[in-house]
Amino acid sequence: MTAAPLPKARLRGLAQEAADLVREAIFAGHFPPGSPLREVELAAALGVSRGSVREGLALLEREGLVRSVWHRGTTVVDITAQDVEEVYAVRAALDRLAATSARRTASEGQLAELDDLVGAMSAEIAGEASGPRLLALDIAFHDRIYDAAGNRRLSDAWQAVRSQVHLFQLRRVALGYQHYRARVVDEHRELAALLRSGDPATLARRAEEHVHSACRSLLAGLGG
Incomplete structure (x- = not known):
């Protein structure tokens, strides 16, 4: 049996860069805990696509730094x-x-x-x-x-x-x-x-x- 070809790797450089820049901005206080993170605004500010921003925010969510809720968007985690x-x-x-x-x-x-x-x-x-x-x-x-x-x-x-x-x-x-x-x-x-x-x-x-x-x-x- 011939094995199915592996899927092509996706380029994630811009997503990682977007995550790094947003993380730095959060640590610098530009986005305090609880602040909304809007894809359109971030994409324009960073000069990348909304898709790259979305993937970058997903990386930050796995770090526990941001939280995404369906229909409510993404925010910096609050500190309780x-x-x-x-x-x-x-x-x-x-x-x-x-x-x-x-x-x-x-x-x-x-x-x-x-x-x-x-x-x-x-x-x-x-x-x-x-x-x-x-x-x-x-x-x-x-x-x-x-x-x-x-x-x-x-x-x-x-x-x-x-x-x-x-x-x-x-x-x-x-x-x-x-x-x-x-x-x-x-x-x-x-x-x-x-x-x-x-x-x-x-x-x-x-x-x-x-x-x-x-x-x-x-x-x-x-x-x-």
Whole structure:
């Protein structure tokens, strides 16, 4: 029996680019939580087809960053207390596993990258610290831990919630910047030190508490 030919691959470059640009705009605050995302307007602004925008929004929906409802269109996800509790509960479990795995597998070069990121956070605060810039370094720090853990499925699980974590952390920073600014360097410096030579149980506990502290801060800001 002759096998049926495989379907032609579809070009998804523009859809991915549309997703990247809309994601950046959401993180930059151009589309706050709950804002509508209209295909026609986005297509005109980005200079791509509505089809590319539609596919791009579908990618962002899989990341949990936007929500589409039949006949109601697409909106940036809102941030409710339930959303916060669910996302941070998942992140706490993932971060615990990533940290304890990375402690066993991280190379000296990967540990040095974490130290460099902590140094960059400290330098940012010593200058005119920006909440979004500090958060970008914060997210990059955790990206490196997941890379160092060397577990592809764990990294995939992190990527599945990463955009939501970024959006929620942006709201946390906006609602309580001074609290975040005062803690971000010390907390990440402690994690970097524990990853290098700390007790595994202490590392696991501190990795979880790092996330739970962020959750409490955001819930307090939301009035939850």
